[in-house]
Amino acid sequence: MSEWYEALALLLGTIMVLMALGMPVAIAFLAANILGAFVFMGGERGVTQLLNNGLGALTSYALVPIPLFLLMGEIFFHTGLGARMFNAIDRLLGRLPGRLSYVTVLGGTGFATLSGSSMGSTALLGSLMVPEMNERGYKKHMSLGPILGTGGLAIIIPPSALAVLLATLAKVDITALLIAGIIPGLILAAFYLATIWLQTRIDPTAAPAYSVEEIPFPKKLKLLVRDVVPMVGLMAVIIMMMLGGIATPSEAAAFGALGVLVLAAIFRSLSIRAMIKSVTGALKVTLMAYLIVFGSATFSQLLAFSGASSGLIRWATGFELEPIVMLLVMFGVLLVLGMFMEQISIILLTVPVFFPLAQELGFDLVWFALIVLLSLEISFTTPPFGLLLFVMKGVAPPGTTMRDIYLAAIPFILCSLLLVALLVMFPPLALWLPGS
Known part of the structure; x- marks a missing residue:
């Protein structure tokens, strides 16, 4: 019987080598799992048993919200409902200084929450909003920063497909x-x-004022009721259904997907082409997510069977460090991994190790999962290698440097770090609603 650290080194080492060679994450995990089953579970019989267990994990009812939430976001985008909401918020804010930055946060949060994709949201907002803000004379930190910040909201405000995947x-x-x-x-x-608001107060020239058409109140009310309330109201109904125990996440997700379809039909923007694009986009991400679930289920079993997970927990808790110190260490690991890997890969790699350790340390797992989600999003915008920074560079106008993007991201990273600190000091901020 090998030592726990030898088993862990074999499994993680195989995954890292295969990923470094360019193999897709899910396939790298599957290959490492098959190798581990041969070594630790008795050869061919072990592989068969492991694959059967992994297939069993895919039949979980808890996975149903993932494709439905993704389909909801795709329909929202491809039918133009998202564009309607953006335009309405833009016109409603009138002459407010920094108006387009606020539009980016408010409208971008609505889109990103439904799409469940920080990278997709950043790419869309970067190509849509940054040229407009540049044309209006906005300084780069006012145009780039809010876009990089919206992902932090997308990942924790329901409905969030990534939160469903992590919880599963x-x-x-x-x-x-x-x-x-x-x-x-x-x-x-x-x-x-x-x-x-603070940035516009410190430097009014960061977002120069410009004349806009004054909209009478009745027209504002019409815009709000027609183009904003239905979209925001749908998300609110989904949340209230889950909060009140009226529907499970799967049922709420089905209601949400149906609700977006109905809204698209009412606004006469539902077409066969939009539906084909929506279903195709949701299907691609769902298949990837299901492969991830399969790989994670088998990987967790191997870690347990080989003694790697229990050995690692004994080793980590043997230092007799305070739980808060261990939390900071795990937080730091997630930040570093986020500079080189995408979020689902990090979840796949860390969940089998971090969550048993968190349970051993006495953390509430719902609270800890929320910390993990936030740390993943912060890592995506952390200089110098956060992936969202490079997505932004790809869609930003010519002349935008990485230094511009780094400086724009920092205030919003600090906001997210402040929220993490508040959650650590006051856990009821996260746990009050689920427990009520």
């Missing part, structure tokens, strides 16, 4: 995790809006 893999109550993100998400949104 970590065996955490999905409804509780989704609801736990509501209050922290609203606090983070307030931090972002306050940051924009």
